[in-house]
Amino acid sequence: MKLQGIRVVDLSLFLPGPHLTMMMADHGAEVIKVEPPSGEPTRNIGLRKNGEAVWFRNTHRGKKSLCLNLKDEEQKAQLLALIDEADVFVEGFRPGAMARLGLDYATLSARNPRLVYCSISAFGQSGPKSQKPAHDLSIQAESGTVFLNEGADGEPCSPAMPVADMAASLMGLSGILMALLRRNETGCGDYLDISMQDSLVAWLPNALGPVFAENRSPVVKQERSWGGNAMYRIYRTADGRHLTLGGSEIKFAKNLFSRLGRPELAAACERPPGDQEEAIEFLKKEFAGRTLAQWSDWFEGLDVCWSPVRLLDEALKEEHLRVREMVFEDDAGNRHLGVPIKFLHEPAQVNTCLPKLGEHNQSFLASGQEI
CATH class of the missing domain: 3.40.50.10540 (Crotonobetainyl-coa:carnitine coa-transferase; domain 1)
Incomplete structure (x- = not known):
């Protein structure tokens, strides 16, 4: 070693x-x-x-x-x-x-x-x-x-x-x-x-644009990483669970909105964070209309950065982490981080x-x- x-x-x-x-x-x-x-x-x-x-x-x-x-x-x-x-x-x-x-x-x-x-x-x-x-x-x-x-x-x-x-x-x-x-x-x-x-x-490199460029603190919910970008935020589903969109590249926006029948809304995602409310409000309503399980099926095969918000025990039981040996169990039944x-x-x-x-x-x- x-x-x-x-x-x-x-x-x-x-x-x-x-x-x-x-x-x-x-x-x-x-x-x-x-x-x-x-x-x-x-x-x-x-x-x-x-x-x-x-x-x-x-x-x-x-x-x-x-x-x-x-x-x-x-x-x-x-x-x-x-x-x-x-x-x-x-x-x-x-x-x-x-x-x-x-x-x-x-x-x-x-x-x-x-x-x-x-x-x-x-x-x-x-x-x-x-x-x-x-x-x-x-x-x-x-x-x-x-x-x-x-x-x-x-x-x-x-x-x-x-x-x-x-x-x-x-x-x-x-x-x-x-x-x-x-x-x-x-x-x-x-x-x-x-x-x-x-x-x-x-x-903090990705958080310091307002601080270093304009000598001000960010308005958090208007920033790209914290809710100001339609394609990079958390959305509630019909069953009270949540999902995330986690890729703000415009190609993902086009794929998503085309599949949702509103291709014109992808253009809103080209505007600066904090100025995408039209797209955000549409997505809020859409995602609130189905359960997390239904959205998981809906997203299958679609080239969009999305993920379910897993409960912590769900996340640590995921097959991918087992395959990666990031969670494993010893002979006494104790679970360990890998x-x-x-x-x-x-x-x-x-x-x-x-x-x-x-x-x-x-x-x-x-x-x-x-x-």
Whole structure:
């Protein structure tokens, strides 16, 4: 596997760091999760199956667990000895916390110059908000994406997805892999300052036309991506379900409106978003006249970007995801998320075993490694 022989020491908690290091474990890295005496918080958050929290299962498979109290000097010394042999170190504490513990990059890189050190924090290691505590919702609010998540009543909604968390996970993974690749040439590691807000803001290229071109915030429901385009929005069906049109290319509009017997309305879709009400109102009435199942049959074979709005359990049971191995079941009946990074050669080999808190403390000691 691609990361076989890479040792990762992970002090991060909750979602961004643990998700990042799980992806590394899936591809062969040895990931040593260092947990506080109380354990990784997600061991006890949300619903459980077969004794383990689903959240924990989907972020900690294939890892080893060390339970250490880093305020104890002896245990901290044991951790330092372990990091001396590591390739990657990941932490997700508020800026300054690692320095107070003597686990900052300057200290660790002096001991292990090859170490790739990744810090994930809400707002980064510098700037006026660096010490501000925040999780995903607050970061999305600060970054404008809660504003963009406007409901039908014009009020902002709580975002459905933790995109600041997940963006930071992917940015952190990308940065670590870049640093490991460069280390092959230089022999030296590096330090990554990953801000969840930076990572989220970097995902906004298609939303910034009004901001960068006209120095204003968008009128959300008039924008192409959020309801202003007839061919890129959500529509209600007769049974209270919904479907989406998700492709605004004019060829799709011509195909759809021709099939609906109103080919002239395709021209409305060539106007700017926010000026397509004629087409939108027609489609609202049309889609409200049949059930989602009836529309699924109607769209069969038609070259239009459309999709049903599936309930979450429906979506995760879909045959396509099973074929892609993005949802699979282990021998104990636990369902797992699969691996999205699919290599032809040396593909991931998922180890679904979960570590008990501190399970590997004694095994490391027994093997002669000081921890």
